[in-house]
Amino acid sequence: MWYNGFLDLSVWQLIAAVLVMTHITIVGVTVYLHRYSAHRALELHPALKHFFRFWLWMTTGQNTREWTAIHRKHHAKCETVDDPHSPVIKGLGTVLRTGAELYQQEAKNPDTLRIYGKNCPDDWIERNLYSRYTFGGVTLMALIDLALFGVIGISVWAIQMMWIPVWAAGVINGLGHAVGYRNFECRDAATNLLPWGILIGGEELHNNHHTYPNSAKLSVRKWEFDMGWAWIQLFSLLGLAKVQRVAPIAHRIEGKRHLDMDTAMAILNNRFQIMAQYRKLVIGPLVKQELAKADASVRHQFHRAKRLLGREPSLLHDQQQVRIDAMLAQSQALKVIYEKRLALQQIWLKTSANGHDMLEAIKQWVHEAEASGIQSLRDFAEQLKTYSLRPGAVT
Numbered sequence: 001m002w003y004n005g006f007l008d009l010s011v012w013q014l015i016a017a018v019l020v021m022t023h024i025t026i027v028g029v030t031v032y033l034h035r036y037s038a039h040r041a042l043e044l045h046p047a048l049k050h051f052f053r054f055w056l057w058m059t060t061g062q063n064t065r066e067w068t069a070i071h072r073k074h075h076a077k078c079e080t081v082d083d084p085h086s087p088v089i090k091g092l093g094t095v096l097r098t099g100a101e102l103y104q105q106e107a108k109n110p111d112t113l114r115i116y117g118k119n120c121p122d123d124w125i126e127r128n129l130y131s132r133y134t135f136g137g138v139t140l141m142a143l144i145d146l147a148l149f150g151v152i153g154i155s156v157w158a159i160q161m162m163w164i165p166v167w168a169a170g171v172i173n174g175l176g177h178a179v180g181y182r183n184f185e186c187r188d189a190a191t192n193l194l195p196w197g198i199l200i201g202g203e204e205l206h207n208n209h210h211t212y213p214n215s216a217k218l219s220v221r222k223w224e225f226d227m228g229w230a231w232i233q234l235f236s237l238l239g240l241a242k243v244q245r246v247a248p249i250a251h252r253i254e255g256k257r258h259l260d261m262d263t264a265m266a267i268l269n270n271r272f273q274i275m276a277q278y279r280k281l282v283i284g285p286l287v288k289q290e291l292a293k294a295d296a297s298v299r300h301q302f303h304r305a306k307r308l309l310g311r312e313p314s315l316l317h318d319q320q321q322v323r324i325d326a327m328l329a330q331s332q333a334l335k336v337i338y339e340k341r342l343a344l345q346q347i348w349l350k351t352s353a354n355g356h357d358m359l360e361a362i363k364q365w366v367h368e369a370e371a372s373g374i375q376s377l378r379d380f381a382e383q384l385k386t387y388s389l390r391p392g393a394v395t
Contacts, residue, residue, distance in 0.1 A: 005150030014149065018156055022163045023198075025059045028052040029168060030201035030228040031235070037064055037120060038071045041216035042232060045240040053121065057130045057137035058144075059160050064126070066107040069117035073106070074173075075213055076116070078188040084112075085173045088189050092178045099169030167200045176206035183220055184211040184272040185279075185312040192224070202226035211272050212247040220247060250274070252386040259366065259385055264359040266387040268348050274384070275345065279310035281383075282337050282376045290331045301326045309338050337377055340369060 032052035035041045056062050079088045084106040087095040145153035180191030190210035205218040219226035235241035250270040287305045328335040351358035369381035
């Protein structure tokens with residue numbers, strides 16, 4: 001019958017069709033708009049790029065230049081008043097409810113498009129179709145859905161139109177800066193969310209992405225799944241994509257016992273992984289040790305101590321800083337490792353432009369750590385010496 005559409009699908013077939021179509025949209029956003037256009041982490045075949053441009057025009061009405069510019073500005077101004085959609089500034093509820101509207105508002109800012117929208121499509125079809133008729137694509141999609149699925153096609157179309165505003169503009173930009181876990185203490189509030197990898201293409205690994213924004217691969221732990229990366233590998237196999245950059249790999253040479261320029265550059269290159277190791281190998285064991293020794297009346301102060309003592313300082317609230325100060329007042333050892341953590345971060349913040357100064361600062365830090373009398377800190381200092389830009393063997 002006409003009201004069942006040309007395909008006349010069963011309920012389960014219809015659900016499968018919706019999931020396939022919305023997944024293509026997610027792949028277009030994460031692979032084409034995000035990893036390719038905004039960050040140039042990979043190159044895509046011209047035919048694949050144009051397919052995604054056409055599909056996203058029909059399913060989101062999204063303009064490549066606008067999306068790219070807004071996302072680049074988000075990274076450049078993250079968690080400041082100039083961030084187009086920071087829940088830290090605008091409030092989580094605002095971003096969750098009006099994420100798409102925040103995009104539309106920022107897209108009207110000519111300075112954003114001029115400064116952050118460089119190297120985006122500006123060909124005839126972009127100027128005369130995609131950008132000129134923003135609602136033409138979504139209207140065409142509505143007609144196609146009605147023809148294929150019948151009356152229920154309007155519901156299919158509504159789900160397609162809501163998919164990106166809800167999952168990307170709302171969940172990723174909202175919850176991805178408010179709740180979840182952090183592998184790395186980058187300087188903004190980005191978090192990783194699980195287990196929505198298939199639904200949102202790996203974009204839920206937001207903390208990983210903000211730490212290494214130019215990486216084509218968003219997963220870093222063995223149990224993390226990046227659906228977008230799986231598609232990139234398939235496209236690469238078919239000759240449709242070429243990966244340009246991924247997150248650096250922390251190489252270590254067992255038996256290496258001296259600090260040199262190669263070590264200093266490796267430490268700078270892998271600083272986020274190294275600080276994650278510091279939290280795991282130094283802060284964690286010492287917190288456990290100090291908690292066992294603490295009097296029952298002050299043990300509550302050590303609640304979530306590992307997380308707080310490893311937190312990026314600029315993200316600490318006043319109450320959290322008060323709790324840290326109270327913990328450090330109870331333990332000289334914790335005070336030492338916390339101060340050494342801050343000192344290690346300051347090394348690459350202040351000396352990264354001068355490799356020789358950084359090497360000398362790292363040597364001094366290692367010397368002080370070895371003299372601290374804290375075994376976990378001494379072991380970590382020894383581990384620092386083993387880092388290298390390249391895998392290899394001691395000669």
